[in-house]
Amino acid sequence: MTQSKTGTKPDRPDLSIEGIRNFLAAIIASSDDAIISKDLNGIINSWNDGARRIFGYEAEEMVGQPILRLIPIELHHEEDFILSKIRSGERIDHFETTRMKKDGEKFPISVTISPIKDESGKIIGASKIARDISERRRLDESRYRLAAIVDSADDAIISKNLDGIITSWNNGARRLFGYEQEEIVGQSILTLIPDNLRHEEEEILRRLRAGDNIEHYQTTRISKQGEIREVSITVSPIRNAKGEVIGASKIARDVSNQKKVERLAIEAEKIATTGRMAAAIAHEINNPLASVLNLIFLARQPDVSNQEIRDYLETAESELERVSHIARQTLGYYRDTGKPSEVHLKDLMENVLSVYRSKLLAHDIAVESRFTDLRKIRVRTGEVVQIFSNVICNAIDSMPHGGTLLIRTARIVRTEGDAIQVVINDTGSGIAREHLDKVFEPFFTTKGNLGTGIGLWVAKQLVERHGGQISVSSSTDRGDSGTIVTMTFPFRGAEDEEAGSGRER
């Protein structure tokens, strides 16, 4: 090391002619590009390693040969053009054409050709730097293909950077949101987000920075015309070559129609449930009314004693009380305003059971209930009655030859917040394993023409609107068959939904 003080510094460039020549020779030898020189007659006089790799010829094979060997016959005229340019001292930059390898394969190439001058400035030949661009062509093609797919997609496909600025916008986005690409690219994505949902964007950006995907997130966006669009969006991070997240691609699908159909189906099922319950209620009311008519008729007969008259009227009175009770319990459902109220779930369950009392009796179904939910819960009562009614009707239909309906309600303690769990367990025929996955799908039924196929689906929608969950397990084993429907209603569920109501509607 002490020697270096007196010797030349090793990292200083050697600026002698010899040094520069060596330096250039090293660059040429190590270049990935083909570097070839030729004279003005088109005869090759140097051939580097890059040329060997790209064209497949060794230097010995090519030096002294005409450059035309590399040019497909149909393009030989190009060489005349190139040589004429060179002779007049012009340079040709990034000329894209086709050349031929030793094995005859033609491939796309980009060439830059410069004149070589001698010390007097006279042009004596040309240097040619050529790059194989087959790979770039392939990338270009796949990029164009992707662009075409993106543009013809029905979905809106948008990209944005991490500041939420829109960087690309396809035709689907134009159709869905009404903005032209020119007016929206460069604008903030917040342009599309309703004011009350702006917090969503922060959350989306936070998750993107962490590298997460967001899939099928249902929300609402707003079009240029100010119309609400119900969309399902999937957002994926875009990464650069180093793997860093630099933005996001966002695919938005218009689900307004789907939502409309879902809402109609829920409405239709509400009407159907109302119809089913009305039929059951009619039975409960018509029987005592028929008795009352009979009792009054008997009391009016001339030959009955005062004691008999009193007995008839007393019985009539208690039958009328039965009617009033049913009316109070059942007609109350339809006063449901859709606003959550504080109730005991067991009361709602008992109301539903009283509606189906004679149906249960007629089918010889025993009801065992264990209600241990002592705390009131905030729910939309009409919806919960509908949920219970749908599940109990299924249970009754599955036990045409009698059975037991076990109903439990209990408070459960969970880390994510306490809830009331409702379990409805029948000893009916059960649901076949292959059908179990589908029971919550709309229009799936195992009841043939008798089922609408949306009872459980509606129940699921309504349970989820309360922030709860519903699940079904079932067995079709002989002697041990039956179905268990488990639902949870969190104490906070209905309130949460109120707060986030902008998302649902």
Next chain:
Amino acid sequence: MVDDERILADTTAAILRRAGFETMVTYDGLSALDNAASFNPDYLLTDIMMPVMNGVELAVTLTKMYPALRILLFSGQAGIANILEKSRQMGFEFPLLAKPVHPMNLVESLKALREN
């Protein structure tokens, strides 16, 4: 007279007796079948939705035992269309009276069966 609503069954029977019918009351289909032999009925007035055996099944069974039996179904429920459809497919069609019905109309409906 068959109805699982006991008050309705009993009062209807009392009215029928006053109207001159000799009347036997049961509260379910199976006991109606059990007692039919000793009673030898001309008429059957029955509710439809009952435990164990519904009114239509009872009517179909008794018709086979007593071909001359005159039958009137009596129901307060709208959701019985499929039960009636089943009996219709088996070749049985029974007149149906909706509950509630005034006792006089009930008696007249039964008497009308005799005339047909």
